[in-house]
Amino acid sequence: MKLTEMEITEKKENEEQDSFSESSEKQSTFKKFISNSFLHMAIKKGIFYFVVFFIALTLAFLIPRLVEGNILEYIYQRPQGTPQAVWDEEIKQLEEYLGLNYPLHIQYINFLRSFFFEFDLGYSTLFRLEPVINIVERTLPYTLMLVVPVLLITFFIGNWIGARAGYSGKRKDKIAYYVFIVLQTAPFFWLGYVFVDLFIVELNWFPYGGTVPPWAWDWNAISTIFDHFWLPFVVLILTNIGGWSTGAYSLMTFEKGEDYLAYANKLGFRDKTMRKYAFRNSMLPQFTGLNLRFNGLIGATLITEVIFNFPGLGATMLLAFKNHDYNLIIGTFIITIIIVVVGNYLIDMCYAVLDPRIRVGGKGE
Amino acid sequence: MTEEVIKIKDLKGYYRGSFGVVHAVDGVSLSVNKGDIMGITGESGCGKTSLAELITGRPIQLLHHEGGQVYVNDLSMYELVAEVVRKEILCKVMGYVPQASQNSLNPVKKIRNFILDAMRERIGTKTKNKEKVLNQVAEHFKKLGLEKSVIDKYPHELSGGMKQRVVVGISTLWNPLILIVDEPTSALDVTTQQLLIKTLINLKKAGIVETILFISHDLPTLAQICNLCIIMYAGKIVEKASMDDIISNPQHPYTKMLIRSIACFNPDGSAETNLEGIPGSPPDLKRPPKGCRFYPRCSSSLEKCKENYPPFFIPRTESNQVACWLYEEVGD
């Protein structure tokens, strides 16, 4: 009696399982592609980031215009000899020429149109009316040259140091970990000046200051750029590794006690393989922090560029600020936002590729 | 002619951590013969899982082997080099299905990749003919009622019961002679429980597995499948007997109360109304008492019980051993 009941329930369950696997096989490959959750997610995130960018763009447009006072008075100072009345007349003419006396929403539409269709961000008053977009194109690579390697190196090395310290727990593996934790407490801007004093002024290992004046920046200057590159690079790395290490250490300590590692141990896995499993799985949550850290790194890089006079977006933005070059300030800001948005999107995609739990939803029974 | 496949001599295992030292397994001696299906049971925290972990030779993180020996097929788990143990004994001779095995699979790897990794760890090189190997694996999984498509999935795509069966499948993949199963049924619903038990019985019948060590706190389940049973309490074994003897004629006071606390049906079909719990709670294993550990809760204790821990006595047959001073004059 008992046996046949069990047989019946087992048959039923087998039938259910059969129907499930049949239906998944019958779906055509095209349908699978369309309903692919990865594509869904890529598109959803893409739209989200575009919305974010759009809002940032609008803010960049609105904020300066909502500030009290005439924008042009901010940009252009009245020269000494010109009487006030004549200057006011010139300002009015300039306003009409630049289209600043239109109502706000018309200006907004013009702004959007010129940005998206012509990639026009206005003209820089500092750089003798060179289009802002050209200036940004020249300086953007330098910022990226600093940001991308620093991000990759601090992420991988920082996580490796923290994970090693967490997995083995031995003192000698923890030394590097402690060193970097101490280093991260120093504010990067202050450490930057310490380096300036130590390596540039005292030891004179590296030069200071752009060797080429701003309007002559071009690709030939790159050979000297590397001399300027090392110090900000090292400063950014030293102050950012600690953050990753702390996270990696605690994640690894937690991951060490996970069931799947204990089971792999009993299946006879080598220590090397188990360490690889633990490392890869414990680093997954770090990717969610990668977004925020990337944003922070962009900010830190902008400031560090100023400190070392490295010709990137940050230094350009400050130069623009000092010279009241309004278009350039906004331009560099918008490009910075673009970097941030694109970077965040790429990071999200990487995370989706690496963690199958995001791609493939739990289907279960 | 019975062979001893597992021989445990005075095994001690303690948990060491920031909480102190917990004497989880404190002097356990045991022999398991070929062909036995032995159940290990007791309250939560009595050391059943710790004992199983120690038998595998690879205890979990905080558990340390502190003394005694474990011999599997005459090979010492703790005296031999770890490499030898890894290659010769684990998986080939002894398989282990952990408690709550839902979490025992690497969440970011597909089942097939995990199995291929396990194979590579054992053989030393990558499997050359992956498809052939995976087909064999699929055949093996079929016996557990798992479809071939399961292998291509990630663990989070499977239900709890399926994951459990996958883990049982992986543990039995190399046809181990001994299978240690730890609380395989506690996280499952009744139907899947029955399926799993049936699978284990089938594995034994098919000769894939010869000896099973079944750990559970669920006596009725044990009664279904085991022929021998061991009762543990506070890190020590208190009674070893055949399953029928345990149920019908328990000797140790703890066993007696354990049997009485299970809800059963009376012979006439009515539900048993006299459910008795066991008053009190197990001793703190950070400071185990020197006498019998069940002494504070035992209703038939002697003066002797407080001072000395009783050795095993054999009241009737060889296979029936009790660690209780009450049986001193009866047995050896």
Add this chain to the structure above:
Amino acid sequence: MTKEMLLETKGPELEDSSFKEVLKEKYHNAMARYKAQLILLFVFLVVILIIVILTYIPPFNEPEKVYWVEGSRDNFRDPTFKHLLGTDQHGRDYLTRLLHAIRNSLVFGFITGLLCTGIAVFLGVIGPFKGGVTDTTTSFITNIALVFPQIPFILLMSAILQTREWWVTMLIIGLFTWPWAARSIRSQVLTLKERNYVKVAKMSGLKESKIAFVEVLPNVLPYIFLAFIIFLGNAIIIEAGIAIIGLGQQNWLTLGLLLNHAVSWGLIYPRRLYAMWLTPGICLILIYLAFFIIHSSVSRTFEQRKA
């Protein structure tokens, strides 16, 4: 069976409503274990107290007092015991200025921290509680603000607004650094809302806002407190970072202002007055360390309580 069920549902409610008692017990446990951290913490608090008191005692209570009549050339370094760190460009005693700067930076961080925490708590709590449209809107706002990079926005605002007032810098920092905390608080409130005892409270007819304050908020307090600590330290450092490149506030004597002077008056190069530009940085390091320790010990205490 039924008795056990009742006991189970009562259990969590008792545990969480006697928050203070549990906290006291865990406090004792934490004391025993993290003695080193607590000693450091204690030392830090004592030092802060001493500094604050010192700023009100002569001769340290006048940061603007000029000691030398012939203003701009007099930058002496450790002349006598009278001016331990020398005097600055205008002849003002640097040690006094440093002490005041520490105190003012901490106050600045405190106020900015309150602002950030207020925004984060507000957006994090009303969402789950009002539910529906409010929740979607607030989480949408939070997610968008989360992507905005802090420092570029702060730089932009500082550049456009040409901030020289401290409260403008405070507003700017406050408006852009709150998103991560709002998200963390929101997820915590969401998990708490689903706990049994809140459902019991709801069924017994308590008003939503009362549930929020009495049942849920006490358990979110650890997170709010931790977020506040992070905001505090963060604000101090960002203020200094912005000031050092010249975009910060300039009418309140903070560590940022000291660093700004160090750079713009050439104290680093060519004057090389180490006592004057290394010391604010060292103070920043110590402040950051102190908040780091506070944060890790507090979070460990509260994690223990959860586990």
